[in-house]
Amino acid sequence: MTGDQPGRPMRVVFVTYAEKTHFLGMVPLAWALRNAGHEVRVASQPELSDVITGAGLTAVPVGKDHMLHRLLTHAESLDPDGPAPFDMAENRPEMLTWEYLRRGYHDELVPWWWRVANDPMIVELTDFCRHWKPDLVIWEPASYAGAIAAKASGAAHARMLWSLDLFARMRGHYLTARQRHAPHEPDAMAQWLTARAAKVGTTFSEDLTSGHFTIDYTPTSLRLDLPHTYLPLRYIPYNGTAVIPPWLHTPPTKPRICLTLGTSATERLDGYSVPVQDILTHLADLDIEIIATLPEKQQAELHHVPANTRLVSFVPLHALAPTCSAVIDHGGPGTVFTMASHGVPQLVLPKLFDEPVLGDHLTGLGAGLVVRGGEATGARVREDLLRLLGDPSYTHAAARLREEMHTMPTPNDLVPELERLTAHHRGGTGTG
CATH class of the missing domain: 3.40.50.2000 (Glycogen Phosphorylase B;)
Known part of the structure; x- marks a missing residue:
């Protein structure tokens, strides 16, 4: 275990913007941490509170509900014949031009997804983390508010993937193309995260996009071929409260x-x-x-x-x-x-x-x-x-x-490794 006092249970915050399917995969690991004696909170926008408490976990509502899906639906209705949306899964070299990648980051991913989902909860989430002082923050891969709050409060933090790591692959494509074609142009994601981090008194570093480490329940045979280290976790199905007919x-x-x-x-x-x-x-x-x-x-x-x-x-x-x-x-x-x-x-x-x-x-x-x-x-x-x-x-x-x-480690198996990594990264900004 880690913390300010020897033997004190860790305090762990799971963070997701209010999207039920992104949260459900976190539940078995949250249960395992609780069963190991650690204190667990799940922070999200108010809309998700009933889903969180329905899983037997403690909810911390922060900020306001996002308008992501309403805005996207409205935008599509205004221009149904406009250009095809940016595809985060695109991996064909001939399609990954600088113009395509720039448009994706500058015009779609940052303003239409990540800002809309995260901005309403960054300040309140950071305030909560500074007050509660978590040792570890675990955030789903589009909830960058969790990374900002962790860094501002000195916590270790980890991404927890709910699918293939398209986020890291596309960021790699973007950074490579930017370095080759427009090295003096601002990095749209870093620019946004820098501004939001500054609002809560901290600074940007690349771990805000990737975590100190990444938890992944994708089996190796299905995983993308990326130069990243992943902490494997066995997928335990959880779909919410259920009754067998x-x-x-x-x-x-x-x-x-x-x-x-x-x-x-x-x-x-x-x-x-x-x-x-x-x-x-x-x-x-x-x-x-x-x-x-x-x-x-x-x-x-x-x-x-x-x-x-x-x-x-x-x-x-x-x-x-x-x-x-x-x-x-x-x-x-x-x-x-x-x-x-x-x-x-x-x-x-x-x-x-x-x-x-x-x-x-x-x-x-x-x-x-x-x-x-x-x-x-x-x-x-x-x-x-x-x-x-x-x-x-x-x-x-x-x-x-x-x-x-x-053969992958169960959530219970993973807890000691999370304790070790938390002790290593808490208070730092390095990646691992």
């Missing part, structure tokens, strides 16, 4: 297929990007059982529910996954890692950000298939689902991925 008490009598397209698509974005009705219709004659997790509004929009389909508004994926022969999903990291941890082959129908990359990596391992954009018709989904069910190599590859994930 009676139909899940007994094993299925035929191959069970889960169709799940994530919660963010309907709660935060403009709906699903794939034709759900067309998919269900094209699977209707197969001798399978489909569990389709759709909110009630989306259920009501279906004009026909096949006999082999059960509609549910929610089911805990960690309970459903062990009973599934395959899953049709959107490629969101929570779903991908939950299903992978149970060895389920995946048919990924991605839309944006990390989803296409995760789908490609699963395909590369032989543990799944990916169908992009307008290609995700009912006929194509049927064809690829039959491939997953008919070729045992997909199930074998998914089982190998499951075993790899199960």
Whole structure:
């Protein structure tokens, strides 16, 4: 353990802007730290407080709720035919021009994502950390307010990834291109963080973008090839409070297929990007059982529910996954890692950000298939689902991925290493 007094439990603050899916992956590690005797707080904007307390953790509301999704929706409605949004997952050399990278950082990432999500909570979060004096701050990779507050209060701090490290990869692309093409032009991210850090009496250093170290539950075989050191952590599924329905008490009598397209698509974005009705219709004659997790509004929009389909508004994926022969999903990291941890082959129908990359990596391992954009018709989904069910190599590859994930340290295993790293970094600014 670390702290001002020998044997005193650490004080740990988890930080995320108010985005439920970013928080949920933090919960098992927060529980492990509490079970080890450490004091844990979760700081976020007020909107997330009920989700935090629902996980049995102590919430610290700071600042005001962000307007990120409302602003983005409004901007899209004003110029629906404007240039395509900057793609954080872009990795093709021919696309990574200085003009493209500059536009992404200067015009989109900093002003439209990071500032909108973080600015409303930086001052109050820093005030709380200075008062409570945490030893360690753990922040999700877009919540730079956590890094600023940690540095201002002398705490060690770590990023905790919820998916592939697209943040570090894109920053590397940006810094390399800037150095080559415009070394005298301001670094947009550093400029923003410098100004916000100065407001609370501290200074910018690169660890504000990367943490002193990074916690990552992505298995090595799915991880991006980056020159960074990651602290591996086994993914433990947590989807919030849940009840097991009676139909899940007994094993299925035929191959069970889960169709799940994530919660963010309907709660935060403009709906699903794939034709759900067309998919269900094209699977209707197969001798399978489909569990389709759709909110009630989306259920009501279906004009026909096949006999082999059960509609549910929610089911805990960690309970459903062990009973599934395959899953049709959107490629969101929570779903991908939950299903992978149970060895389920995946048919990924991605839309944006990390989803296409995760789908490609699963395909590369032989543990799944990916169908992009307008290609995700009912006929194509049927064809690829039959491939997953008919070729045992997909199930074998998914089982190998499951075993790899199960060799990673559990949250309980990681606690002593977090204690050691906190003692090493507390009060400093170096990276590790």
